Every structure is written in C-alpha cells, then in structure tokens.
Amino acid sequence: MVGSAPTNIMKRTLLSLLLTALLLPQTARAQSTISSAPAPSAETKDVPLEGEEIAILTDAPNVPPAITRKHPTNVKVEIEVTEVVKRMADGVDYTFWTFGGSVPGKFIRVRQNDVVDFTLKNHPTSKMPHNIDLHAVTGPGGGAKATFTAPGHQTNFSFKALNPGLYIYHCATAPVGMHIANGMYGLILVEPKEGMAKVDKEFYVVQGDFYTTGKYGEAGHQGFSMEKAIEEDADYVVFNGSVGSMTGEKALKATAGETVRLFVGNGGPNLVSSFHVIGEIFDRVYQEGGTLFQENVQTTLVPAGGSTICEFKLDTKGDFILVDHSIFRAFNKGALGILNADGKDDLLVFSGQKKDEVYLPEGGAIQTMPGETKATPVATNKAERIAAGQFVYDRNCAACHMPTGTGVPAAFPPLAKSDYMNEDVDRAIDTVLHGLQGEITVNGNKFNSVMPALGLNDENVANVLTYVYSQWDNSGVEVTPNQVKNVRESKK
C-alpha cells in the first residue's frame, strides 16, 4: 500500500470511530426482537478441559439442545456412514449416501474450545470408502485424510473447535462431487464460548441439488447422472433430502409470538441458494454462518459448502414458506418447505384479505373482446345462430362455465340444465350484457362471485344464449337480437 504513515493512522482512527458509531445503535435495536448474545468472554483456547460427554446428534429438522456448559470439554462424536435407498419424491427412489442414515447428516453441536473425538464408521454393506471433511476443523483436509475409511471399517481422529460458527461437513472421497451429490453433507455448530441467545424454536435445514438419470418426477429408482452433474443441470433442488420433507404433516411447527432460529446449510454440490422465507423478514442473519449479523434481511445467499443462521420472531400465525428464491427451483424442482405457526392472528400486523372486487379499468363495466370490431355475420335461422353461438361460447364463456356448461362447484354456476337460466330469459340476457355480482342460487347451490360484462354485440349475445339454451338439457328457446336490444334499452 502506498501512502505516508500519518495518513494511515488518521484513516484507522476515523474508521474505528465510524465503526463504533455504526455498531452501537445496531445492538440496541436488536434487543427489541431477540435478546442479544451474551457479552464476550475472556476464555482463551488454552483453558483446561473439564470432563467428557457424548454428543447428542439429531436428524433434520431437529437440532440438539443448546449447550449450557460454561467450560470446554471432551466431546465424543460417532457417525455411521450408510448407503441407503430412500424416497426422493413420491414414486421416485434414489440411493443416498448418508452420514447417519438420512440427508442431511446428523447435526453436531459443540462448544468453542471443545476437543472433539471423532469416529467415522463405514457400514460393511457400503460399496464405497468414505471420509469426512468438517469445515469446523483447522488442519489439512478438515479430517478427510484422517478418516478415510474402507467399507466395514472405522477411523478416529480428534480436533479442537477453535473457531465458533456454523459449518458444513461433507465427504471428500474421490470423486468428491459424486459423494456430495449423493447427499453426503450436514452441519456442525460450534457455539461461541459466550453461548448463544435463547430462542423458542431451532430448526435444521439443508439444501442440496440432485442429478438423476430420469427427469424430475420420473418414477422408479433413479441413478446418479454424472453428465448432468458436470453441466450443473439439476433435476431436484430440495431441502432436507427430499421433495416435501417439510410440508403437510412434516411442516415445521411453531407458535405465533415465538422466536425462531434456522440453522441453514447448503450441501450443493453446485448451486448457490437464494434462501428466503415467504411472509417473514429475518430479524438477524449471521451471513455465511459467521460471527457478525445483518438485520432486516429478506433473502440471503447460502453458498454451496456454506451456511447461514436466520433468526426471526413470528408475529402472527399462518404458513411461512421456505424457498430457494431462485424460484423455479422452489416450484419446479422441490426447494420448498413450510413453517406452520399456530396461535393468534395479529390483524394489525397482517389483516388477511379484506376484499376481492372486480377491477374495471374502463369504468363502464365493459370488456372489449379482441375481434369484436369486425362486423358479425347475421344468422338467418336457428341452426346458424347455434353454430355461431358455439364459437362465441368457446371464446368467452367456456373458461369459467366449462366447455360442457358444468361450471365449477362453489365458484362458477352451471349453465347445463340450469334453473336460473331457464326461469328467465331476459335475466340471462341482462347478465351477459351487464355482468353479475353477488349471491345467486343455481340448482339449489349458492354462488357468490363475479361475472364481468362481456361487451358482445346484440347478434353475438343472441347467438351465444341460443347456443346455451340448445345444449345440455336446457329449454331450447331461441334468443333473437331484437330481444337483446329490448333488454339493453330497458336497462339504460
């Protein structure tokens, strides 16, 4: 760097002043949502270990309990690698390679300065050797070399968790891409020595992309497609190892008023996640699983082989939808989960839908149909009227009333064998001319919706009604342009 020493010192002083100014109000604000993290502790990495314990490991979406210890200890972690056939989507199976039987692997929770005694067991039925590279490890290969394990064997090494944070672990056996693509990843949390702020609910969510020989949804057992993986052309992008892992009965559960912490990882192998929860704003995001946090975040990037911690308070009840906001992945490849909050609505925070009315930009309640400007040929007999009417019906009516006049229960009334139609022809003409809004009863069923005025000319209104009356067990009456003209004039 070029520059005289005094300038540098000035810059540094300015910078630290600025930082202090920026940081102070931030900490104060954070307290209004989630109680802020405990004050930094003076513990050094040389503090002696006390005792030993066996780590509690959990499968997603569950997270092991928070650590209450105030000192580092010896923690034993044992993970068994298995190669298992499991559901990827309904009717679709895949051979997953797993750390502990499912994707993602077991959640590991330790405390900063703990010494972790790690045993990796490779089940005898495995076809491949496996190992583990924990990003929380300081040392060559992150443990990969030390844990390289043949099928039916187990290996052991230990490491000191020097840096707090949320870290991905993954298999690093060649070909690495394939081992990760088959689901070999999970999260290890190293809690800072000061501990973490208390929250009501914690969940474990890991995104992964999968490459199958068949297309998305193709039934049966699907193999790994090396070509698609190299091209980064994913068939499935899912949370927690399968489509629908957190929907329906398996939705994450919480209650309005509770604080929630999501430990989010991205196993990859290829795609970076635009992680978002529809209907929530993250009060705090510890980007990339590190120490600093950002506030009031809508969407946060989670790199492949990286993580993030999202915290928020549920202010109102309802379904909040976890997505990769690279949005076709959510709706077409499976990256979608649900956090269901029960409890009380807060109508001030969110009112729900108050109204649904027709929006009529023309003001006159007339929709102009394309093509209406052309002169309509005049029908000279009933048969011609019916034929012309069918054309009008298919273009203007069939979308709601259905091609065979059945309507849609509770939404669009039936035109087939319709008492409402047959009782009163003028009313039917009026409805087509001017639209209809509000509750009506058709064949004993109530409907309360909106039909717009269609802007058809007299000839076309006569034709379409004659067609409808001639079909589906209706009365068969012919409606003439003159009748339509009379109704139009009487309503002026």
Place this chain on the structure above:
Amino acid sequence: MKLPSLILLTLAAFAGAEEPTIPADMARVEGGEYVPMFGEISKPRTVPPFLIDRRPVTNAEFLAFVREHPKWQRSNAVKLFADQGYLNHWAGDLELGENAPPEAPVIRVSWFAVRAFLKVQGKRLPREDEWEFAALADATRIDASNDPAYLKRILEWYGKPTPARLPDVSTSEKDFRGVAGMHGLVWEWVEDFNNQMVTGAARDDTSLDRSLFCAGGAVNATNAANYAAFMRYAFRSSLEGNYTTLNLGFRGARDANPTEPTP
C-alpha cells in the same frame, strides 16, 4: 490410449508366436499401451500380454482351498493377515450357509489370503495396470472407456448398495475375450492395490496425497470425467492388506508364456 500401437502389438503377437496353451478357465489379454487414471498422457504405460481368469473366484473354490489349508480357515486366520470380517458371511469355518451361495464370488477375503489361494493354483493377482487394461473392454471393443454408455453402466453399479446375497458369477456380462464380471459384480483385489499416486520408490516424491481426498484427487487425473475409474482408485486406496469387505473379491492372473518370442 494409443490404438495404432496396440493394433501393431496385437498383429505381431498373432503373426510371430505359436499360440501357447491357455488353461480353459483363463483368457489371454494381448498387451498394449494405456494411460492410467493418474498417469501422464505423454507417458503411456506398456502392459505386456497376460492371462486372466474368466470369472472371479467363487465361494465353493475358496472353501476347497481352506479345507486343504486350515490356517486360512476363519477361526484360525491370523488377524495381522485377515481382519475380523474375514469370511464372516459364511455359516462356519467349513460351511457356506445361505449368505454365501457356492457359485457366487467369494468376498470378505484379505489380500494375504487371496495371494495364498492363488499361489497354490500357480497364479498371481493381476497388477493394477493389467486389471485396468482388461477392464477397458466391452463385448466388442478393446477400449470402450470413451463410450458414455459403458461408463454409465459401471457407475450405476457403483451407485447401488451391496445386495445381501451376491448373484452367481455365471450371470454377469462377458467381454469380447470371454472374461466375465469385471464390472457389476464385486470389487477385485489387485497385486499393487495401494500404489496409486506413487511414481517412484518413495512415497514422498509427490506433493499429492495417495488417499485422494477432496480436490487433490482430481489434480492428477487424466480424464476427470471418468468417475468410474476415480471410484476404483479411491476404493483401492482405502484398503490395507488385511482388510476384508462385503463386496471385495478377486480373480487370478498369470504371465503369458514368458519364453514367448517378443516382436
């Protein structure tokens, strides 16, 4: 792989030598040049002609061997030479049981044990280069490794867990030489299973690690898309001589007639 030189070698072998007698259970593999997964493209290796078993060794054959050689029976085997998984899918020392059909390939055998077996037969394990060279073949070609369909078939097998009972050796596909089950049945021991990434006598003559972890494994690969070969090398490098696993078997090999005149 350099086809022209391979063809030359093949032609020379046919033209120059009287066909040596080949045992019925073995097939002759004409040698050739090939570049191993972790070799240098500019330095192809020459594989001399050799004989290889037409199929992996079966449970029945291995049972006959341990009957004759009690020190290789399950309860007698020294742990230094065969770990505690040795033949433990058999019902007893001299009894196969339902998880070990007689005609299925024998598995859960250590490198030391299979060498003892082959010594009795007057055979040896194929070397890694020999095994890999022979395994390039499919039903019609000497080298099918550039055919995506060939790679895909192999990968599909690697991607499936080991079944509880292996099928008979007779069920697997044969290559054009009549050698069956190189792919799709079991992993197989090779004589020099733990030498990959090592280019000389010492282990420290390369900065890369032989256990191929993470990206280190890809740096030296000649064809990084050949995941199938990657996996075999990775598998072998996870082994030790006394290891046994549920899907690791073997077959024998032999030098082609060593007195055969060379072209």
